[in-house]
Amino acid sequence: xxxxxxxxxxxxxxxxxxxxxxxxxxxxxxxxxxxxxxxxxxxxxxxxxxxxxxxxxxxxxxxxxxxxxxxxxxxxxxxxxxxxxxxxxxxxxxxxxxxxxxxxxxxxxxxxxxxxxxxxxxxxxxxxxxxxxxxxxxxxxxxxxx
Amino acid sequence: xxxxxxxxxxxxxxxxxxxxxxxxxxxxxxxxxxxxxxxxxxxxxxxxxxxxxxxxxxxxxxxxxxxxxxxxxxxxxxxxxxxxxxxxxxxxxxxxxxxxxxxxxxxxxxxxxxxxxxxxxxxxxxxxxxxxxxxxxxxxxxxxxx
DNA sequence: AAAAACAGTAGGTCTGCACCCACTATAGGA
DNA sequence: TCCTATAGTGGGTGCAGACCTACTGTTTTT
Numbered sequence: 001x002x003x004x005x006x007x008x009x010x011x012x013x014x015x016x017x018x019x020x021x022x023x024x025x026x027x028x029x030x031x032x033x034x035x036x037x038x039x040x041x042x043x044x045x046x047x048x049x050x051x052x053x054x055x056x057x058x059x060x061x062x063x064x065x066x067x068x069x070x071x072x073x074x075x076x077x078x079x080x081x082x083x084x085x086x087x088x089x090x091x092x093x094x095x096x097x098x099x100x101x102x103x104x105x106x107x108x109x110x111x112x113x114x115x116x117x118x119x120x121x122x123x124x125x126x127x128x129x130x131x132x133x134x135x136x137x138x139x140x141x142x143x144x145x146x
Numbered sequence: 147x148x149x150x151x152x153x154x155x156x157x158x159x160x161x162x163x164x165x166x167x168x169x170x171x172x173x174x175x176x177x178x179x180x181x182x183x184x185x186x187x188x189x190x191x192x193x194x195x196x197x198x199x200x201x202x203x204x205x206x207x208x209x210x211x212x213x214x215x216x217x218x219x220x221x222x223x224x225x226x227x228x229x230x231x232x233x234x235x236x237x238x239x240x241x242x243x244x245x246x247x248x249x250x251x252x253x254x255x256x257x258x259x260x261x262x263x264x265x266x267x268x269x270x271x272x273x274x275x276x277x278x279x280x281x282x283x284x285x286x287x288x289x290x291x292x
Numbered sequence: 293a294a295a296a297a298c299a300g301t302a303g304g305t306c307t308g309c310a311c312c313c314a315c316t317a318t319a320g321g322a
Numbered sequence: 323t324c325c326t327a328t329a330g331t332g333g334g335t336g337c338a339g340a341c342c343t344a345c346t347g348t349t350t351t352t
Contacts (some may be wrong), residue, residue, distance in 0.1 A: 064152070
């Protein structure tokens with residue numbers, strides 16, 4: 001009749017479980033920070049994509065980020081309403097909407113990045129700087145494998 | 147007007163993001179395997195807790211795993227229906243239901259563990275055995291910090 | 293004995309996420 | 323020109339997770 005709060009070793013021995021749990025915590029905390037500004041994770045992803053790769057046709061954002069086109073429309077709509085991105089019909093193909101990062105969007109992204117790093121500092125507190133770098137490297141390789 | 151499928155470096159540089167993404171993949175794949183057997187992640191967690199720590203009052207499972215009491219009742223109900231656990235009124239305090247792992251439950255857990263390790267092999271394919279161990283260690287320390 | 297606290301259960305809600313369909317506008321090919 | 327495909331949009335659906343409430347039966351406190 002145990003009553004302790006510790007998790008079962010049978011689970012703690014599974015990286016799958018740890019990744020799932022820690023990932024959920026990371027996602028949740030970051031989402032909370034974004035929610036304070038009325039934003040979601042996809043908003044940040046879109047801003048980052050625009051900052052890193054320049055203007056996209058909305059369709060290309062869909063492909064790059066793997067979101068449903070209909071959902072992307074809503075994200076871009078919200079970002080445009082906030083003045084963070086600018087939408088313009090592509091004159092070469094008037095079906096397309098080209099999405100550009102506005103200055104306000106770039107500023108916002110800087111702030112969101114700071115939020116994310118703050119969450120990260122909190123989450124990875126048990127690790128030394130070297131270990132954090134090590135973890136980052138391993139995660140990156142795992143991520144590449146999708 | 148980029149169109150590649152690669153994720154924004156601004157995100158890939160954030161361990162928070164990587165953890166969130168990879169964690170989601172881990173969770174999803176494991177959940178899929180369990181779903182094939184009509185099970186969910188909590189079912190496995192309960193089995194693991196019983197295997198590692200012996201019989202629990204249902205209340206103690208709630209505390210250990212941090213689930214809502216009402217939800218735990220449903221999980222235990224399902225596991226009992228499948229013959230994986232046995233429920234019995236605690237004679238010392240007839241409010242309590244003590245939950246015990248049945249032999250079928252122990253067998254099931256063994257199989258689920260194998261599933262989880264198979265998911266893990268798939269997910270961590272890019273890493274060498276040493277790197278996987280390294281990752282496991284880092285994740286464990288991060289997990290302890292909750 | 294009455295009142296308060298507790299264990300478990302049956303329902304329901306709310307939220308976020310992914311997904312899907314129908315529709316409009318535009319473009320390109322036969 | 324007519325037909326097909328494509329880009330974007332609006333309006334949904336379905337699902338899973340966490341949570342909340344009301345209720346029963348039991349124990350503990352006063």
